[in-house]
Amino acid sequence: MIPHFGLRRRALLAAALLSLSVAAPLPGGAAIGGSSSTLRVCADPDYMPYSARNGGGFENKIALAVGRALGEPVTFAWAPMRGPGGFDGFLRETLRAGKCDVLMDVPYASDNLKVTRPYYISSYVFVFPKAKHYDITSMDSPALKNLRIGFEADTPAEMGLKLRALILHADPYEIGDEEGVSPAKILDGVQSGKIAVAVTWEPSIGYFLRQRPDLAVVPVPNSRSQGSPEQYVFPMSMATRPDDGALAAKLERVISQHKAELDAILSAYGVRLYQPPAS
Amino acid sequence: MKRQAIAVALAAALFGLGAVGVAHFGGTVVPGLGNAASAQQQVSLASMSEDPGQWVMPSQNYENTRHSALDQITTSNVANLKVAWTMSTGATRGHEGQPLVIGDTMYFQSAYPNHVYAVDLSDYHIKWQYTPKQDPFAVSVACCDLVNRGPGFADGKIIVDALDGQVIALNAQTGRPVWTVKNADPERGQTLTSAPLIIGNRVITGVSGGEFGVRGYVTANDLQTGKQVWRAYSEGPDTDVLIGSSFSGAKGQGTSTWQGDQWKVGGGTTWGWYSYDPKLDLLYYGTGNPGTWNPTQRPGDNKWSMTIFARKPETGQAVWARQMTPHDQWDFDGVNEMILVDLNINGQTVPGLVHFDRNGFAYEVDRRNGKLLLANKFDPSVNWASHIDLQTGRPVLVSAKETHAGVNVTNICPAAMGNKDEQPASYDPQTGYFIVPTNHNCMDYKAFAVKYKSGFPFVGATVKMYPGPGGNRGAVIAYDPTKGEIVWSHPEKFPAWSGTLTTNGGVSFYGTMDGWFKAVDTKTGKDLWKFHTPSGIIGNPISYTHNGKQYVAILSGVGGWAGLGLAAGLTEPTAGLGAVNAAMDLKNYTNLGGDLTVFSL
Numbered sequence: 001m002i003p004h005f006g007l008r009r010r011a012l013l014a015a016a017l018l019s020l021s022v023a024a025p026l027p028g029g030a031a032i033g034g035s036s037s038t039l040r041v042c043a044d045p046d047y048m049p050y051s052a053r054n055g056g057g058f059e060n061k062i063a064l065a066v067g068r069a070l071g072e073p074v075t076f077a078w079a080p081m082r083g084p085g086g087f088d089g090f091l092r093e094t095l096r097a098g099k100c101d102v103l104m105d106v107p108y109a110s111d112n113l114k115v116t117r118p119y120y121i122s123s124y125v126f127v128f129p130k131a132k133h134y135d136i137t138s139m140d141s142p143a144l145k146n147l148r149i150g151f152e153a154d155t156p157a158e159m160g161l162k163l164r165a166l167i168l169h170a171d172p173y174e175i176g177d178e179e180g181v182s183p184a185k186i187l188d189g190v191q192s193g194k195i196a197v198a199v200t201w202e203p204s205i206g207y208f209l210r211q212r213p214d215l216a217v218v219p220v221p222n223s224r225s226q227g228s229p230e231q232y233v234f235p236m237s238m239a240t241r242p243d244d245g246a247l248a249a250k251l252e253r254v255i256s257q258h259k260a261e262l263d264a265i266l267s268a269y270g271v272r273l274y275q276p277p278a279s
Numbered sequence: 280m281k282r283q284a285i286a287v288a289l290a291a292a293l294f295g296l297g298a299v300g301v302a303h304f305g306g307t308v309v310p311g312l313g314n315a316a317s318a319q320q321q322v323s324l325a326s327m328s329e330d331p332g333q334w335v336m337p338s339q340n341y342e343n344t345r346h347s348a349l350d351q352i353t354t355s356n357v358a359n360l361k362v363a364w365t366m367s368t369g370a371t372r373g374h375e376g377q378p379l380v381i382g383d384t385m386y387f388q389s390a391y392p393n394h395v396y397a398v399d400l401s402d403y404h405i406k407w408q409y410t411p412k413q414d415p416f417a418v419s420v421a422c423c424d425l426v427n428r429g430p431g432f433a434d435g436k437i438i439v440d441a442l443d444g445q446v447i448a449l450n451a452q453t454g455r456p457v458w459t460v461k462n463a464d465p466e467r468g469q470t471l472t473s474a475p476l477i478i479g480n481r482v483i484t485g486v487s488g489g490e491f492g493v494r495g496y497v498t499a500n501d502l503q504t505g506k507q508v509w510r511a512y513s514e515g516p517d518t519d520v521l522i523g524s525s526f527s528g529a530k531g532q533g534t535s536t537w538q539g540d541q542w543k544v545g546g547g548t549t550w551g552w553y554s555y556d557p558k559l560d561l562l563y564y565g566t567g568n569p570g571t572w573n574p575t576q577r578p579g580d581n582k583w584s585m586t587i588f589a590r591k592p593e594t595g596q597a598v599w600a601r602q603m604t605p606h607d608q609w610d611f612d613g614v615n616e617m618i619l620v621d622l623n624i625n626g627q628t629v630p631g632l633v634h635f636d637r638n639g640f641a642y643e644v645d646r647r648n649g650k651l652l653l654a655n656k657f658d659p660s661v662n663w664a665s666h667i668d669l670q671t672g673r674p675v676l677v678s679a680k681e682t683h684a685g686v687n688v689t690n691i692c693p694a695a696m697g698n699k700d701e702q703p704a705s706y707d708p709q710t711g712y713f714i715v716p717t718n719h720n721c722m723d724y725k726a727f728a729v730k731y732k733s734g735f736p737f738v739g740a741t742v743k744m745y746p747g748p749g750g751n752r753g754a755v756i757a758y759d760p761t762k763g764e765i766v767w768s769h770p771e772k773f774p775a776w777s778g779t780l781t782t783n784g785g786v787s788f789y790g791t792m793d794g795w796f797k798a799v800d801t802k803t804g805k806d807l808w809k810f811h812t813p814s815g816i817i818g819n820p821i822s823y824t825h826n827g828k829q830y831v832a833i834l835s836g837v838g839g840w841a842g843l844g845l846a847a848g849l850t851e852p853t854a855g856l857g858a859v860n861a862a863m864d865l866k867n868y869t870n871l872g873g874d875l876t877v878f879s880l
Contacts, residue, residue, distance in 0.1 A: 047733070047734065081733035081734070086733060087733045106736075109576040110730070111728055117539070137418065154732050154735075154737065155736075155737050156737055156739055159739050176732040176735045177732070201735045203734075204735065224840075225423065227694075227695060227696075227722075228739070229610070229739065229740050229742070231738050231739060233468075234736040234738075
């Protein structure tokens with residue numbers, strides 16, 4: 001897929017990767033600075049609801065809960081995730097620079113990281129005014145054909161809209177690329193009528209929905225109706241540097257032993273939890 | 280629970296949640312007819328299936344041959360075939376099933392909302408109708424249209440799967456539920472679309488939902504009470520897979536062929552057809568693709584996805600397993616039917632199992648032990664593997680057709696729909712040929728690694744499907760299992776997505792997605808007769824007698840994966856990737872809607 005949107009970001013990412021490739025390889029985790037008895041978390045100072053310097057984001061709260069469970073103090077290394085280098089730039093300045101050892105929230109199976117088993121599963125969602133009563137249950141719902149759709153660029157939402165030619169009447173948002181922009185912006189679009197329906201990652205907007213009871217939220221189910229597999233539901237994990245297996249194992253233990261506490265934090269931030277597959 | 284509440288609220292808002300329940304038509308239900316049912320109890324299902332006048336199992340018999348021994352309709356008189364009677368199913372989505380005929384009653388089930396009908400064959404009045412009350416949330420997690428593959432029967436009960444995971448036993452005389460169990464949970468991405476198979480006192484059902492990381496399983500419920508007797512997973516520890524002392528292969532592969540605990544989202548769903556050998560007392564079925572699409576995310580063979588399983592129906596214990604496509608990179612589900620016939624290979628007669636896989640190879644296996652005897656291509660265009668190594672059973676891959684994250688791999692044949700999907704083949708004992716409905720599409724496949732754009736996860740693949748060499752998207756073929764060769768090929772414009780039926784009259788029947796129901800000469804593939812039904816056909820023909828006269832019946836009602844562009848109203852020319860592209864012009868030939876059409880001379 002060659003996305004129509006986000007070309008600017010792609011160029012920046014390429015630049016970031018280039019500079020990464022000339023950077024000296026880093027030695028492994030605990031050896032770099034800091035005490036092994038401190039949980040050192042990489043975080044964004046200004047990206048609610050994920051993280052904020054005042055500790056107000058759910059990643060911060062999750063980090064503190066993990067620290068409590070391990071009996072370790074928690075420190076944060078701050079850097080913007082949405083700076084010029086994007087998420088890779090963030091990793092370069094934080095985790096890979098040895099300034100911190102843990103990421104609280106990345107997709108399970110991410111490359112070049114040691115990810116834990118998922119501690120929550122969430123989904124992309126449709127958001128629209130309840131009063132409209134749109135009959136939207138999947139990307140294939142006919143109602144979408146006649147609606148202005150706002151979506152986060154460079155995500156599965158963009159791919160799903162392209163596969164169905166819905167992209168022709170859709171507007172991209174670049175919240176994940178633009179420092180200082182609140183994920184609530186796409187909800188503003190729905191409420192102002194600029195777009196009829198939004199497609200975005202639920203954890204980015206669940207926190208803002210409490211003040212917006214007029215909005216309906218419907219999960220986007222995975223699909224292969226177009227032949228291409230489309231994944232809208234993602235398991236999310238904590239992560240360490242690839243060679244930091246000992247720390248990852250500690251995090252795994254916290255996840256299995258303190259699941260209820262982590263769930264409660266996520267729920268308080270409007271992160272709806274999807275059940276893991278049966279086992 | 281919160282999630283459940285949301286689903287229910289959604290359901291209430293969107294669907295009105297009208298309870299349907301049992302409705303009776305045609306006046307009184309005569310309880311005295313129960314005698315007929317109890318008489319049937321005395322006769323085993325296997326011996327009932329030997330009566331060609333009835334059609335008591337989804338695939339006609341435990342061996343899944345879909346062959347009728349009836350011979351009134353022949354190559355010389357089939358041109359006179361006429362419509363005898365028709366009936367609407369009351370549903371519009373994909374009908375992938377077939378009716379049952381037990382005594383003087385025909386039973387059939389529609390696509391979602393899964394109406395079930397009992398029709399009196401003497402005057403076509405509806406003896407009863409039943410529609411399960413379902414959780415409509417299931418609609419949004421059904422991957423490939425809202426299909427159903429028909430009911431099962433045993434011991435005076437009609438057993439039906441509902442899309443939302445219910446398995447319901449209905450009194451065959453009254454349509455009243457005897458028991459209901461829930462074997463799949465749409466909240467976890469699980470749905471039911473397949474036809475149950477009843478073996479002795481066990482009701483065997485599978486599960487759909489590989490797209491959602493569902494860990495596939497097969498469930499056996501007690502025929503009398505519905506109580507779950509066993510459940511065998513496709514991946515995980517041997518205790519979950521029901522691999523024990525009777526298993527012929529290496530232990531522990533349900534976890535050791537995965538990285539970490541990825542087997543927990545291992546896929547390997549079980550939505551195809553089931554068969555059974557009463558002599559060996561073995562149940563056979565295939566498992567689907569591994570749960571995570573992107574193969575680079577799941578190193579290893581990913582067992583037991585893409586596998587033929589043989590199990591003891593009483594306990595579920597696995598006896599042998601043969602994986603066909605290790606570490607699947609192309610989405611070649613292994614769920615297609617296993618047809619049990621005697622094979623004559625190298626001058627020796629062997630109790631065989633023949634399976635035309637999505638991956639384009641016809642697996643011929645000794646069904647006693649899983650030993651691979653022959654595995655030839657049943658479409659010459661197959662190019663992802665050069666051949667199957669008969670010693671190891673592994674495909675010999677063509678490296679240029681392997682998929683990699685970030686690389687657009689072009690012209691892989693077959694496409695993800697396979698050279699054949701669930702549409703069942705039949706076996707004609709007179710010619711020794713399998714009559715196989717096939718797909719003939721190729722694809723470009725580009726997978727993406729998981730990435731994180733600050734705050735937003737992304738993974739995916741784009742698949743573009745298009746007609747294979749020659750430009751036809753399907754064909755019905757005759758396949759000689761002794762030689763491992765195609766005998767004749769009858770090209771079709773669209774994927775041949777209906778089942779086939781062979782008969783002792785030398786005539787084979789099948790339907791096409793553009794609505795034609797066709798009769799061809801089993802020996803030569805020559806066209807003998809055709810009729811245009813109200814909708815495209817993805818159901819499977821059956822034959823039965825009533826008052827001594829032979830009838831042939833088919834459910835039309837297009838949809839399914841191949842027809843989803845039409846079923847879901849996706850017809851913009853620019854929605855040109857994947858399945859819609861492969862059958863986009865279907866709308867010029869047919870329309871949605873379920874109907875039963877029955878023919879006779």
